[in-house]
Amino acid sequence: MESIFHEKQEGSLCAQHCLNNLLQGEYFTPVDLSSIAHQLDEEERMRMAEGGMGSEEYRTFLQVWEGSGGFSLFLLFSTL
Structure with missing residues (x-):
C-alpha cells in the first residue's frame, strides 16, 4: 500500500468519513x-x-x- 487514505472530519458527516476511511477511498x-x-x-x-x-x-x-437528520448505525452497516 503506497499511502493511507484519510478523509478529515467535516461537520457532522461521521458516517461518510468512517465508510470512506474504512474503504480507503472517496x-x-x-x-x-x-x-x-x-x-x-x-x-x-x-x-x-x-x-x-x-x-x-x-x-x-x-x-x-421525523427530523432526526443524522445517519444511523443501521445506515452505516447497510451500505457495506
Missing part, C-alpha cells in the same frame, strides 16, 4: 448516504404501515422518524 458523499437513508426510511415506513396506519406503533414510528 466512495460515499452526503448525497449518496441521504439517498440510501431515504430508500431505507421508505421501506421501513411501508413495513410499519402494514400493521395499520392508525396503530400506536406506527404513530410512534412517525414521531421518532
Whole structure:
C-alpha cells in the first residue's frame, strides 16, 4: 500500500468519513448516504404501515422518524 487514505472530519458527516476511511477511498458523499437513508426510511415506513396506519406503533414510528437528520448505525452497516 503506497499511502493511507484519510478523509478529515467535516461537520457532522461521521458516517461518510468512517465508510470512506474504512474503504480507503472517496466512495460515499452526503448525497449518496441521504439517498440510501431515504430508500431505507421508505421501506421501513411501508413495513410499519402494514400493521395499520392508525396503530400506536406506527404513530410512534412517525414521531421518532421525523427530523432526526443524522445517519444511523443501521445506515452505516447497510451500505457495506
